[in-house]
Amino acid sequence: MKIAKIIVDVPLMQTDKAFSYRVPDELLDFLMIGMRVHVPFGSANRLVQGIVVDFADEEIFSDLKAVSEVLDPEPVLTKEQLWLADEMRHSVFSYKISCLKAMLPNLLNSSYDKLLVAADGSKLRWSQLTEADKVLSVKKVRSAELSVEYIAKSKENRKTQKFVVVNDVDKLSAFEIEKRAKKRLEMKYYLLRHADEKLSVKDLDFSSAILKFFVENQLVHIEEVELSRTQATFDAVSSDSAKVLNDEQQNAFNHIIKSVEKPFLLEGITGSGKTEVYLQTIAHFLELGKTAIMLVPEISLTPQITNRFIARFGEKVAIMHSGLSDGEKYDEWRKIKSGAAQVVVGARSAIFAPVENLGVIIIDEEHESSYKQDASPRYHARDIALLRAKWHHAALVLGSATPSLESRARAMRGVYELLLLTKRANESAILPDVEIVDMRREISDQSSNFSHVLLSKIKEKIEKDEQVILMLNRRGYSSFVMCRECGFVVDCPNCDISLTLHMDTRTLNCHYCGHVQGIPQTCPNCQSRKIRYYGSGTQKVEEELHEILPEARVLRMDVDTTRTKNAHEKILEKFGHHEADILLGTQMIAKGLDFPNVTLVGVINADTGLNLPDFRASERSFELLMQVAGRAGRADKKGEVLIQTFNPKHYAIELTKSQDYEKFYEMEMRFRRELSYPPYYFTVQVLVSHKDEEVAVQKSYEIAQLLRQNLTEKAKILGPTPRPIARTHNLYHYQILVKYRFEESLERALNQVLELTQLRENKELRVLIDSEPQNFV
DNA sequence: AGCACGCCGACT
DNA sequence: GTCGGCGTGCTC
Numbered sequence A: 001m002k003i004a005k006i007i008v009d010v011p012l013m014q015t016d017k018a019f020s021y022r023v024p025d026e027l028l029d030f031l032m033i034g035m036r037v038h039v040p041f042g043s044a045n046r047l048v049q050g051i052v053v054d055f056a057d058e059e060i061f062s063d064l065k066a067v068s069e070v071l072d073p074e075p076v077l078t079k080e081q082l083w084l085a086d087e088m089r090h091s092v093f094s095y096k097i098s099c100l101k102a103m104l105p106n107l108l109n110s111s112y113d114k115l116l117v118a119a120d121g122s123k124l125r126w127s128q129l130t131e132a133d134k135v136l137s138v139k140k141v142r143s144a145e146l147s148v149e150y151i152a153k154s155k156e157n158r159k160t161q162k163f164v165v166v167n168d169v170d171k172l173s174a175f176e177i178e179k180r181a182k183k184r185l186e187m188k189y190y191l192l193r194h195a196d197e198k199l200s201v202k203d204l205d206f207s208s209a210i211l212k213f214f215v216e217n218q219l220v221h222i223e224e225v226e227l228s229r230t231q232a233t234f235d236a237v238s239s240d241s242a243k244v245l246n247d248e249q250q251n252a253f254n255h256i257i258k259s260v261e262k263p264f265l266l267e268g269i270t271g272s273g274k275t276e277v278y279l280q281t282i283a284h285f286l287e288l289g290k291t292a293i294m295l296v297p298e299i300s301l302t303p304q305i306t307n308r309f310i311a312r313f314g315e316k317v318a319i320m321h322s323g324l325s326d327g328e329k330y331d332e333w334r335k336i337k338s339g340a341a342q343v344v345v346g347a348r349s350a351i352f353a354p355v356e357n358l359g360v361i362i363i364d365e366e367h368e369s370s371y372k373q374d375a376s377p378r379y380h381a382r383d384i385a386l387l388r389a390k391w392h393h394a395a396l397v398l399g400s401a402t403p404s405l406e407s408r409a410r411a412m413r414g415v416y417e418l419l420l421l422t423k424r425a426n427e428s429a430i431l432p433d434v435e436i437v438d439m440r441r442e443i444s445d446q447s448s449n450f451s452h453v454l455l456s457k458i459k460e461k462i463e464k465d466e467q468v469i470l471m472l473n474r475r476g477y478s479s480f481v482m483c484r485e486c487g488f489v490v491d492c493p494n495c496d497i498s499l500t501l502h503m504d505t506r507t508l509n510c511h512y513c514g515h516v517q518g519i520p521q522t523c524p525n526c527q528s529r530k531i532r533y534y535g536s537g538t539q540k541v542e543e544e545l546h547e548i549l550p551e552a553r554v555l556r557m558d559v560d561t562t563r564t565k566n567a568h569e570k571i572l573e574k575f576g577h578h579e580a581d582i583l584l585g586t587q588m589i590a591k592g593l594d595f596p597n598v599t600l601v602g603v604i605n606a607d608t609g610l611n612l613p614d615f616r617a618s619e620r621s622f623e624l625l626m627q628v629a630g631r632a633g634r635a636d637k638k639g640e641v642l643i644q645t646f647n648p649k650h651y652a653i654e655l656t657k658s659q660d661y662e663k664f665y666e667m668e669m670r671f672r673r674e675l676s677y678p679p680y681y682f683t684v685q686v687l688v689s690h691k692d693e694e695v696a697v698q699k700s701y702e703i704a705q706l707l708r709q710n711l712t713e714k715a716k717i718l719g720p721t722p723r724p725i726a727r728t729h730n731l732y733h734y735q736i737l738v739k740y741r742f743e744e745s746l747e748r749a750l751n752q753v754l755e756l757t758q759l760r761e762n763k764e765l766r767v768l769i770d771s772e773p774q775n776f777v
Numbered sequence B: 001a002g003c004a005c006g007c008c009g010a011c012t
Numbered sequence C: 001g002t003c004g005g006c007g008t009g010c011t012c
Helices: A079-092 A096-101 A131-142 A169-174 A182-193 A208-216 A247-258 A274-287 A303-316 A326-337 A348-352 A381-392 A405-412 A452-463 A538-548 A567-576 A617-629 A651-657 A661-674 A693-710 A746-756
Strands: A003-008 A018-022 A036-041 A046-056 A110-118 A123-125 A146-154 A160-166 A220-226 A264-268 A291-295 A317-320 A343-346 A358-363 A395-400 A417-421 A433-438 A467-471 A480-483 A500-502 A507-509 A516-518 A531-534 A554-557 A582-585 A598-603 A640-645 A682-690 A716-728 A731-740 A766-771
Touching (some): A046 A146, A079 A096, A131 A146, A160 A182, A247 A264, A247 A395, A274 A291, A303 A343, A317 A326, A343 A348, A348 A381, A405 A661, A452 A467, A452 A598, A452 A640, A554 A567, A617 A651, A617 A661, A651 A661, A682 A693, A682 A746, A693 A716
Parallel strands (some): A264 A395, A264 A417, A291 A343, A317 A343, A433 A640, A467 A598, A554 A582
Antiparallel strands (some): A110 A123, A682 A766, A716 A731
């Protein structure tokens, strides 16, 4: 008997293993590892989706159930991907099915429903019943008036277009149609007139009944053609060809294509032409008949970037990002799977793209924390890339102007090979002048967001018809509502956090649990009418700018103005056409924008992110400032950068003036060493949540104790401490941070912690394990 | 999760 | 006596 080992789509600890099913005879030759199936599961035999991961001939279980249905004509997951899922599990502390699902487009996940079958054979869909009808139906099921049938359905769908094709013109013209059938006659002549055209059924001006008549009489047939949902992008881009590399670029290129011994860290200042190196590297591997994955942070996955790849590689490119609909993602996935696309450009999850024969993986802006998924499975794209590069013997390139300390340290230790780009690719371009403005000395109006020097520079640039980018650092910042009389701040009822003001919808929103409420007119605490908006949202800065410089045309770019599809691109396009003088935005304007006419970049508040309780606060601030500074003066005009700060002496800010990554690396490493943080130590965070604060405290102490018992004395266990935002979703959160170097039994100990949640007494306890956490706030 | 089984209290 | 409430345990 052939037995299939199947991982079922029930993400729970108790079901997190392969289940055995009998393979029915008719599927013996057909079923393969990596295919999706539907299997009966549980005492009621409801159908769930599963993935075949192995076969066996024997089984200790006696009466196996059989696979009900196979969903794929060929495997949707490769052997490599199944291996990746196994490898991933050592670090992500998630379920295997969750790892596998991360590799598949959403449309390949089944949806489930139930059918209620009456004695007369009539059927009702459970999901379409009202609550009252559901109660009624349950009773009828119990009295056997109705029976239940479980259904599972793969959501996959393809976009197609139907065309009418005339079978034989002569036959059609000879075919007699009664005179009174006016519409049919009309259609006949219409078809004869357009016999050599592709007539889309959708655009046809005749009813389906008329069309049916012609089909039934075999005068025409319907042809269904599959459409790609992402086709449109390619048409608008004009192609381009390789540029000449300077000696540094050429050197980097030569190294990368020569050896796959170890990963490369390509460290290049803004404008040093990293992208051109990427493009030519990919081109090289394509010539060898191999494929490539190019990862870009989600936020910079703009048409400006993707178009460069489309311009170079045309239809060989598949683009994957979160802005695509499920259908579009599925189409791109199939383009890759079938081999039609050989270059994948995408955000984090594109690291799982089903490419075969991989030649090179490139991770641009490798320091970006968004490469780590902050929901389960908590994988880091860099780790997956290392695994895939190993499997395929592919080259791996990590690129950045400001590498993460982890990567740079590995390069220093010789784990990665360091490749430097120190010159701007366009040699006439000069590095911008960076000036730091000490806001403590701005004696003027305390409430203003603008220093005198920044204002006069803005005026100066606008007069010269040049453009300005202003960045408002929103990290660790939000606008809230406070009463000037009693100091009352409007908080979320579920979370210990102040609500954020959204002027466009005129609501107060909780960014954690999604709670929304109106803006109060009077203070809920003291009834004073002096309840005001605080904080510097971009909207408020925009208003102030408008007041001071009424003649300046301002474009605002933040989460509020980019909510709709393509809003992002439209704003950038407008700015590029000089329809505005100032682009005011949050972090999102720091990445990858290239506007030659921008000669001034102003940072309104450099330090809001600096004091966050996160050991990477300095690193993040430095990266951000370096990045935004790179937006100034990219062409022949010299750029200027003004950074407003209350901490002018902080090294993360001071060192942006000289754009000195080396010095920053040195200082930050010293600090990391002193406090035993990465890259000197590895970290793993355990997050414990419970609706009762006392239980949360008690359980987190228990867990910390358990870890202490199982780890060596060299491991440092911090906490438990309340999270910076101690309560969200009506749950109290406590965190434990383990810092370690070599702990053989760590994985086992952490799995033991997870086992604790299986105890009945811990039913309401939530434990989350995050290896190498990126965000502590 | 989602379903069945089983044990207890409130009813025709 | 039975109906239905939810606590408990299992899923090849």
